[in-house]
Amino acid sequence: MSIHVIKPGLQTSIQDLGRPGQMHNGIARSGAMDPVSMQIANWLVNNPANNPVIEVTLVGPTLQFETPLTIAISGADFDLYLNGDLVFNNQSMRVNAGDLLEFDRLNSGARAYIAIAADFKLTPVLNSFSTHLSAGFGGLNGRAFMTDDQIPLSAICKVPMRKLADKNQLTFSGSYLLRCVPSVESAWFSQAEHSFFYSQQYQVTPESNRMGIRLRGTRLTQTSTRQMVSSGLLTGSIQIPQSGLPIISSVDGQTIGGYPRIANVVSADQSILGQLKANDKIRFVKVNQKQAVKIIKKKQALLTSVLAERNNDAS
């Protein structure tokens, strides 16, 4: 029982919600770069939220199923074809042995998640199925999919069909506001430097990846000459290197860094990082800690209510 990789796509890998508690060993948390879409995909096939999924990046794979399965795709909007017929994301579907799933044109977002009502027959490494791409462990042999890989499955389940209500579907416009709170070196930047940073429109560069989002725009000239004291680098940290162009740390980023951080993206907006692609537009907005807590509470409540819905179930 397996899935046959006909074409691997740009960077297709197994991810779950990550590998927590290892940052003090230099091991990034990894996991789905857009954990919200990933959890929705799992919900669509009645999986636990942390079930491993297939993360698809920018150019999707072509997969052949060698056994009947229930699957669902969420996140970035690709044109999807099953045996040449158009199929849709955000709803579960049944596939048969021999069926061919093709990811075609990317319409919006950057990463899609394929959830399968089954287990991957893989071994977790340090308590997670996530692939750590740069260190080469976890997931399928510690790497992205390659042509002719077989993704082994077990414990295949028959589950009710589900569809995500239209009102709950995420859209990725290509133009985003990321809310920010202070970080360790925020005070190093002058009032003028902060004003400059928050008034800019930045663009995502093609060098962005799971380690970090690299931006281009007008350079921020830093006046502080203070000596950087290395400290724990968390996802969402916005570093300003000497080039003056921000780098936002992401799920596979280094654990101790690097450059002065002007701010951190609030927890609630970090899932957007997984949907950024080259030329997307970014603005940063400052909020305070209290507002950040309010925002994450609201977002978590919404996700919880979406994932608790059962009324679309139908067989």
Next chain:
Amino acid sequence: MNGLLDNEYYCEPIGCKVKSVANGDSGLTLLFDAPISEKLARAIFELADRIKHRLGDSIEEVIPAYQSLTIFYSPLSDCPEKIGAIVAEFAEIKTCPGYDENNSSAAKQEVEYRVVEIPVCYAEPYAPDLKFVAERCRLPVEQIIKLHSEKDYLVHMLGFSPGFLYLGGLNSKLFCDRKKMPDTRVPAGSVGIGGEQTGVYPQASPGGWQIIGRTPSVIFDPLADDPFIAKPLDKVRFVPISEQKFIRLSGNGL
């Protein structure tokens, strides 16, 4: 909440100021205003242990570094208050076992540490930058090898990439600038000098350090019961080995 995060303490056991600053909405970083030292490293780990012990599962990550300690938690938790209380308590204790340098020599001997020997082959094929470092430091190659391998290095922390050891104690005669253009691929096990630091690349990766040798030892093995060759507060000793021994220990040559 901002007020709670931006606190300052005077830390008696180290004799320095400690500042608590926000690291986003789900983390805080404690910055220790003291030079990098073994005493500071031990104090940071003692504090990290206290925080882990007291807060358990409500914290997600505790990340020690040379002069800082970062704690990562759920933005909805009350961890900042609780961490503040633990730091305030820690700041007032007079001494911690094992790191009071002013204490009697008897107290110093109580510090127990593990020495991890890492064999290093300094032969040319494995040490592409050794000659450059020797010229730069104005020392013969043999002297570079001797100075690099004659002392034990303290593991301050693991970080950056999986299993990478941040080592303290490089002889200042060996300080050498990083490369202006980082190499695109440095082989796993490469031993290098970067600025005032020395270390071993656990994985093949891009890198800008001057490479002066290579170890056949596996620095990070994610599938092993204990994936890490050393842990913080261990001491690392580089033991020079011949090319023949390198090949024997690693099972292959270049």
